[in-house]
Each structure stands twice: as structure tokens, then as C-alpha cells.
Amino acid sequence: MRYRVDPEFKHKIINREGGASFKTCFQCGTCTAKCPVSQHVDLLRPNKILHIAKLGIQNHLHSNGFWLCAGCNACVSTCPQGVDLPAIMHAMKSLAAEENQIPRFLCDYEVLREIPFPLIYTWLCLDPDSFPRYHSNVNEWVRRSIQGYLRRYQEAKPDITHKEKVAVIGSGPAGLSCAWELIRCGFSVTILEREEQAGGMLRTGLPAHRLPKELVDSEIQHLEALGVVVKTNEDVDASTFNEFAGYDAVFLATGSHRKRRLHVEGEELSGVIHAIDFLKTMNTRGLSSLDRVIVIGGGGVAIDAARTAIRCGGGVRMFCLEARNEIPGHEWELQQAFAEGVELEPSWGVQRILGEKIVEGLILKRCIQVFDGQGRFHPVYDEEKTKRVNADTIILAIGQGPDVSYLDKLVKVGRGIIIDPNTMMTSENRVYAGGDAVRGVASIMEAMDDGKQAASTIIKRFSS
Ligand code: SF4
Ligand code: SF4
Incomplete structure (x- = not known):
């Protein structure tokens, strides 16, 4: 050539x-x-x-x-x-x-x-x-x-050739990829999703301007056409966990739903909302009109929230602890947000949120350092340098983590579910885990990879 x-x-x-x-x-x-x-x-x-x-x-x-x-x-x-x-x-x-x-x-x-x-x-x-x-x-x-x-996938619906049954808890990218891999290899797979619609963070976390929801529908329909059973409105907790005794393997892909708090005065006021709740509401109920919006945070979720909020007709300003050259979000995503009218002010932290019952604004304080000499998160503020900003809505995009309380010590957990990274197996013999539930916050690609890896271990286990 x-x-x-x-x-x-x-x-x-x-x-x-x-x-x-x-x-x-x-x-x-x-x-x-x-x-x-x-x-x-x-x-x-x-x-x-x-x-x-x-x-x-x-x-x-x-x-x-x-x-x-x-x-x-x-x-x-x-x-x-x-x-x-x-x-x-x-x-x-x-x-x-x-x-x-x-x-x-x-x-x-x-x-x-x-x-x-x-x-x-x-x-x-x-x-x-x-x-x-x-x-x-x-x-x-x-x-x-x-x-x-x-269309081609639909033509080749796989036969169920294994007697073992697998339950997948959660229908985000990790759960979907695990189910997809298993059904193609002839396993009977049931996905249990606690929300009304399957898709996990693909459905509720990513804004529609980044991922049209009809594409999520198509993928779920395709998976069902392959033979995967998808059950929605199925909440799993410690008491229902034993019901999985009938399954030969369980893959936990329950995501990252525990919201990090600011721990400042006024955080409980009406009008203060966590970014994952904001995005979920906008994705499931449609956009509603907003006026003066402040987004706290500088990562990908903050940018998603800001770009979604600006589609609600309001003015949107982002404030983050990091200096301009430390902002964790991708520069091209920031540039897209700026092009749409989002404003960004780096190196500010929240001192307190103002209002009686409903949020009226907030007091910001200058952040002079985010990480210590060892690279650990350790913000330092100049408490003398403050400013007031008025707002009707404050969106907190300051991180989230896995909520594994539903497991009630059934498997070993630390910050997330603890697994053997080579097999994705938890401390329980037939239970595997991956995605945000293990990593804290995983990218879609990492979650997809975890699902595939867990499936591959399950396939090997029952094929020998
Ligand atoms: S090959 Fe990849 S990891 Fe290695 S220097 Fe190049 S970009 Fe970096
Ligand atoms: S790990 Fe792969 S997909 Fe992710 S940013 Fe790097 S090259 Fe891209």
C-alpha cells in the first residue's frame, strides 16, 4: 500500500x-x-x-x-x-x-x-x-x-447453552456490558434496575445534549432482543439480597449515588441541589426554566450541569476551588460551555449559603491552594477576601461516592466494594462487582471494561 x-x-x-x-x-x-x-x-x-x-x-x-x-x-x-x-x-x-x-x-x-x-x-x-x-x-x-x-446483532440471537443463571444489579455501563458479554456466551442474564427506566448514569447522569436518550433506548431494546431480561423498579437491599440465592453469580454495578456535602451554613435551603439530582431531574422530567444559577465545581459533572442549566434559559456562573490551570474538566468542554454563555471564576470556595427558606445567594472566599505538597486535597483559603453573589439555584458538583450501605456487610467494603482486580470477585464467592460501586467514580469506558472483565471471569468459571 x-x-x-x-x-x-x-x-x-x-x-x-x-x-x-x-x-x-x-x-x-x-x-x-x-x-x-x-x-x-x-x-x-x-x-x-x-x-x-x-x-x-x-x-x-x-x-x-x-x-x-x-x-x-x-x-x-x-x-x-x-x-x-x-x-x-x-x-x-x-x-x-x-x-x-x-x-x-x-x-x-x-x-x-x-x-x-x-x-x-x-x-x-x-x-x-x-x-x-x-x-x-x-x-x-x-x-x-x-x-x-x-440490525446485524439482532439477526444473531444467541442460544442459552449454560444452565447457570446470572443476576446483574444495576443497568449502567458496567451492568450493561457484563450482561451483553454473558448473553453472547450463552448465559441466562437478568438485570435488576431500581429506577423506572434502565440505563443508569447513561440515562440519568449524562445530559441529553451529550447523549440523546433515544440512543439509550435503542441499546436497551437491542439487549432485550438478544434475550437479556431487564426488570426495572427493583430495589435491592440486604433483606432482598438473599433472594439471589437462585442465581449462580451476581454482578454488582450499583453506581455512585452518595453525594458529597459542602458542610457549610445554608446547604439545606430550597434551591440548593446536588448536580447528580439536578441532571437526573432534567433527564427524566425534561428541562424547566431557571434564572440565576451558580454551579460549584470544575470537573466534568460541573460542566455538564452548567451546560444543562444554560439550556434552561438562565444565566450560569461556575465557581471552583482550582486555579484556571488546575481545573479538572477538559478544556474543550469548558470552551463549549463558554461558547454557550457559561461564565467561570476559578479559585473561589463557598463560605456560606444565604437565604431564609429559599436560597438567595452565597458568600465566596478566595482559595489560595487546593492541594498540599504531597498532592492531597487540602484547600487553604484567604478568609479576608470574600464576595457575595446572588442566585436562585445553586448546583453542587463537588463529587459523589458509592453508597454500599445496602450490602450491610454481606461483602467487604471500604470506600467502595472491595474486589480482586484480576477477577472482579468480591469477598463472597459468587458475587462480583465493578464500575462506580468499586472505583468511586469511573468513566463510562472503565465501567464498560469492568463489566466485560467480570463477565469473562464468570464465563471461565462455568466453562471449565
Ligand atoms: S506512549 Fe503514551 S504513555 Fe508513553 S510517553 Fe507517549 S503518550 Fe505518554
Ligand atoms: S485512556 Fe484511551 S479512551 Fe481514555 S482518554 Fe486515554 S486514549 Fe482516550
Whole structure:
């Protein structure tokens, strides 16, 4: 094959927002070993993509793999060179979009065969909203291509060849991927979901502007068509846990629903809401009108909440402890938020929330340090430097953790459920766990990987 080479490609990436660290990669391969997608999708080999991009090769099989980076950040902290891979992959996507290169690899390569929910996955990776000029093309193309995959899957409904039955508790990305893997290998699988509709955080946590909910519906319908039984409104607690005695294996994918608190005066006032509750309400009941909104936090959930709030017609200001160069959210997501009218003020913490019964505003105090010398979270404030901001709604996006109280010591827990990372098995022999319930907050890709890994252990266990 003759390669088409653009000698300027490397410089085009380096000169884009977030692309500068491109030149420091020395091909150690750590990112590829760490990337949860690379474990299942051959086309996404981050170090290989950088290598080919440096050579400027445009038509290599892997040169389109950047489209499949989901920006999960799993590789960032392990890169010895501090390469911001998700930012580089995003720079490549935006360059490709500008140069009118629709990601056609799906038409040529069946790379998504090994991904449990290809429609959702591809939508999140391609993120059509990132490229407004290009939106309708990508939008239409993704729908057509991935629906083709779903049709093909439907033609091949697997036979149940194993007598063992598996229960999956929770229908977020970890639960769905575990169920998908198991049913394809001939196991009978039942998903139990406590909400009215299945999908977990794909349904309630991700805002509709990032993931249209009809795509979640399609994936769940597809899973049911394969033979997975999905039961909703099924709450699990210690008393009902014994009911799972009839199952040969149980996979716990119960997510991360315990909200972190600010512990400041006024936190209980009406109008103060945690971001996960806010996003859930907006996703399940539809957008309602808002006026003056303050979002506290600077991570991905804060940006999602701010971008959702601005769609409710209000003015939205974000305040976070971190300085501008420390903000944990992706820069491109922040830029999207700014383009939509969200304002950001870094280096502020909340001193107290004002109001009698209903929130009226808050007092902020200057944050002069977020982490101590060992990198631990240890905010330090200048209490003299304060300011008042008026607000009708305050959204707290300051983190969440797994609520494992329902297990009532049935399996060992620490901050989350404790597992053997090689097998995903808990302290109970037939009980496995993954996703947010184990990790605290996992990306969708990490949760998907956990589900697949647990399924693979269960399959091996009952196939020997
Ligand atoms: S971990 Fe960093 S240095 Fe190593 S290959 Fe990946 S980007 Fe390059
Ligand atoms: S950001 Fe996530 S999906 Fe993208 S290369 Fe890194 S680990 Fe893989």
C-alpha cells in the first residue's frame, strides 16, 4: 500500500489547543496498556496513533483510531511525559472535522463488534456537538452506520447453552456490558434496575445534549432482543439480597449515588441541589426554566450541569476551588460551555449559603491552594477576601461516592466494594462487582471494561 503523507500534520496538531504535549511522547506504550478501550478495540492504540500522526501518514488503518478516544482520562495520570492524550485526540478530531473528513472507518472495519453499546459509545466519542459546523453530517452518519450494526446483532440471537443463571444489579455501563458479554456466551442474564427506566448514569447522569436518550433506548431494546431480561423498579437491599440465592453469580454495578456535602451554613435551603439530582431531574422530567444559577465545581459533572442549566434559559456562573490551570474538566468542554454563555471564576470556595427558606445567594472566599505538597486535597483559603453573589439555584458538583450501605456487610467494603482486580470477585464467592460501586467514580469506558472483565471471569468459571 502506498501511504498518503502530510508532513505538516504533526505541526497542525501541535499548534492546536491542547496539542503541544504531542511532541514529548517517547513511545513507551503505557497509555495503550492503561486505556480501557484498547483492551477490546484494536483500532484505538494511543501510542500507535501518535506515532503514525508524527509520521503524517493519513491512510494507515490506525490513523483514524483517534475518533474512538472517549476522553476518559484513564491514560493521563500514568503517562511519564505528561502527554495530554485526550486533548491531542480531540485536536485530531476537530482538525479532521474542519477538513471535512467524516470518520468512515466504520464502513470499512467492523471495529465496534467488540463494544457492548456501539451506538452510545460512538456517539460519545464522535461528540457531534463539539463540531457545530459539522453537526448534521456526523449526526446522520453515526445513526446510519451504527443502526446497521444493531440490525446485524439482532439477526444473531444467541442460544442459552449454560444452565447457570446470572443476576446483574444495576443497568449502567458496567451492568450493561457484563450482561451483553454473558448473553453472547450463552448465559441466562437478568438485570435488576431500581429506577423506572434502565440505563443508569447513561440515562440519568449524562445530559441529553451529550447523549440523546433515544440512543439509550435503542441499546436497551437491542439487549432485550438478544434475550437479556431487564426488570426495572427493583430495589435491592440486604433483606432482598438473599433472594439471589437462585442465581449462580451476581454482578454488582450499583453506581455512585452518595453525594458529597459542602458542610457549610445554608446547604439545606430550597434551591440548593446536588448536580447528580439536578441532571437526573432534567433527564427524566425534561428541562424547566431557571434564572440565576451558580454551579460549584470544575470537573466534568460541573460542566455538564452548567451546560444543562444554560439550556434552561438562565444565566450560569461556575465557581471552583482550582486555579484556571488546575481545573479538572477538559478544556474543550469548558470552551463549549463558554461558547454557550457559561461564565467561570476559578479559585473561589463557598463560605456560606444565604437565604431564609429559599436560597438567595452565597458568600465566596478566595482559595489560595487546593492541594498540599504531597498532592492531597487540602484547600487553604484567604478568609479576608470574600464576595457575595446572588442566585436562585445553586448546583453542587463537588463529587459523589458509592453508597454500599445496602450490602450491610454481606461483602467487604471500604470506600467502595472491595474486589480482586484480576477477577472482579468480591469477598463472597459468587458475587462480583465493578464500575462506580468499586472505583468511586469511573468513566463510562472503565465501567464498560469492568463489566466485560467480570463477565469473562464468570464465563471461565462455568466453562471449565
Ligand atoms: S504513555 Fe505518554 S510517553 Fe508513553 S506512549 Fe503514551 S503518550 Fe507517549
Ligand atoms: S482518554 Fe481514555 S479512551 Fe482516550 S486514549 Fe486515554 S485512556 Fe484511551
